[in-house]
Amino acid sequence: MTPTLQTLFFLGKGGTGKSTSAVLTALDLAARGKSVVLASFDDAHNLSDIFKQNLNHKPVRVRPDLEVLQVDRGREIKAYLSKTSQKVKQSYAYLTAFNLGNYFDVLKYSPGMEAHALVSAFSELKDRCAGKDVLIVDMPPTALSMHFFNLPALSLLWVQQLEKLREEINKRKKIVSRIKFAGKQIQRDKVLARIREIKTGHTVLQAFFRKQALCVAVHNGDALSSAETIRIVDELGGLGMALTGAVYSRRSPDQPEETRWNDARLDRLPSWVLPYSPVPLVGIQTLDRYAQTHGIALSGLIPQDPS
Amino acid sequence: MSLVWLDRIRKELISLWDTADQVARGKAVERVEDELEELEYIFALLSQGAFVGMPSPPVQISLDLLPAMETDLILLMERVETANEPLSRLFSVFDIS
Numbered sequence: 001m002t003p004t005l006q007t008l009f010f011l012g013k014g015g016t017g018k019s020t021s022a023v024l025t026a027l028d029l030a031a032r033g034k035s036v037v038l039a040s041f042d043d044a045h046n047l048s049d050i051f052k053q054n055l056n057h058k059p060v061r062v063r064p065d066l067e068v069l070q071v072d073r074g075r076e077i078k079a080y081l082s083k084t085s086q087k088v089k090q091s092y093a094y095l096t097a098f099n100l101g102n103y104f105d106v107l108k109y110s111p112g113m114e115a116h117a118l119v120s121a122f123s124e125l126k127d128r129c130a131g132k133d134v135l136i137v138d139m140p141p142t143a144l145s146m147h148f149f150n151l152p153a154l155s156l157l158w159v160q161q162l163e164k165l166r167e168e169i170n171k172r173k174k175i176v177s178r179i180k181f182a183g184k185q186i187q188r189d190k191v192l193a194r195i196r197e198i199k200t201g202h203t204v205l206q207a208f209f210r211k212q213a214l215c216v217a218v219h220n221g222d223a224l225s226s227a228e229t230i231r232i233v234d235e236l237g238g239l240g241m242a243l244t245g246a247v248y249s250r251r252s253p254d255q256p257e258e259t260r261w262n263d264a265r266l267d268r269l270p271s272w273v274l275p276y277s278p279v280p281l282v283g284i285q286t287l288d289r290y291a292q293t294h295g296i297a298l299s300g301l302i303p304q305d306p307s
Numbered sequence: 308m309s310l311v312w313l314d315r316i317r318k319e320l321i322s323l324w325d326t327a328d329q330v331a332r333g334k335a336v337e338r339v340e341d342e343l344e345e346l347e348y349i350f351a352l353l354s355q356g357a358f359v360g361m362p363s364p365p366v367q368i369s370l371d372l373l374p375a376m377e378t379d380l381i382l383l384m385e386r387v388e389t390a391n392e393p394l395s396r397l398f399s400v401f402d403i404s
Contacts, residue, residue, distance in 0.1 A: 091374045107370070155365050172339055175339050
């Protein structure tokens with residue numbers, strides 16, 4: 001039987017240690033025999049620095065059970081626009097009234113394209129990971145991450161209204177056809193069919209985010225990253241999602257060993273602490289040594305399979 | 308001879324009936340067709356409004372629908388051209404001269 005893919009998202013303020021936490025989790029899971037794919041959606045390319053090699057969209061095997069890749073948003077946007085532009089060229093006889101080519105050139109800067117590129121890359125990646133045990137996503141800073149999780153819900157709001165309107169149009173087309181053309185069959189509405197495809201895709205993704213996504217917030221215990229973590233909990237709550245764990249990454253030896261949130265949602269959350277490291281956590285061996293020395297087992301972020 | 312006349316009158320009557328039927332059907336759906344065109348325009352405006360400077364849905368929805376919306380876009384562009392004469396269009400819909 002194909003194992004169910006578990007998906008773990010690392011969220012948090014920029015620079016808190018999302019990538020380090022994601023890599024430590026991936027290494028721990030791989031060491032326990034899980035087949036893991038670790039993908040960075042963050043343009044900061046931290047994974048390339050940690051693994052000391054230039055990563056791109058093609059997965060690189062860094063351990064027998066661990067593949068790593070870097071999603072390139074610019075490349076995703078370009079590929080999506082080029083595919084749509086090709087479809088338009090194939091289906092339009094009319095292209096002279098306005099210059100769609102220029103329109104597509106400008107669209108890559110359109111607000112929302114980045115979140116869409118990530119959603120599209122994620123959906124593709126999830127399909128590609130069928131047969132693997134765990135997909136770990138190192139997310140970009142909070143604002144873009146929230147746009148990413150919000151995209152299916154926002155799109156569904158629009159798509160549902162467009163679907164209703166299109167159904168009204170088709171109802172009237174049928175009336176006209178019945179009276180004028182003795183009920184001659186009207187052509188299948190390609191637009192309505194496409195709207196329903198989009199709706200299904202977003203409904204599936206929204207359900208996945210709500211029921212299956214495991215979200216972990218990484219913070220440093222300081223005022224700013226803590227405030228952002230609380231904001232992440234609020235934002236996710238608005239989308240019907242919740243954090244499943246928190247990682248406290250200590251940036252200096254003077255910081256307390258534990259944090260108290262005074263927020264019930266965070267205080268009862270399973271938490272892990274990454275102790276302060278005087279050496280930069282770069283390279284697999286350094287990370288393995290660090291995890292071993294401090295007895296860190298971030299594989300615990302994945303709930304245990306009851307079977 | 309009278310049979311030929313009768314047949315001609317019958318044919319004339321049938322043709323008259325067909326014409327009247329077509330006119331009645333045309334009149335009956337004129338308003339529905341106007342309403343249909345208006346709805347199609349609203350749909351095009353909602354889904355592809357970015358082309359004419361209107362707020363639009365998340366850009367990927369517009370783009371995903373774009374390949375199937377050639378006729379809607381033509382309608383949208385036509386409407387933009389006549390947008391400065393909304394009253395004349397309304398008068399023509401209601402046959403006011």
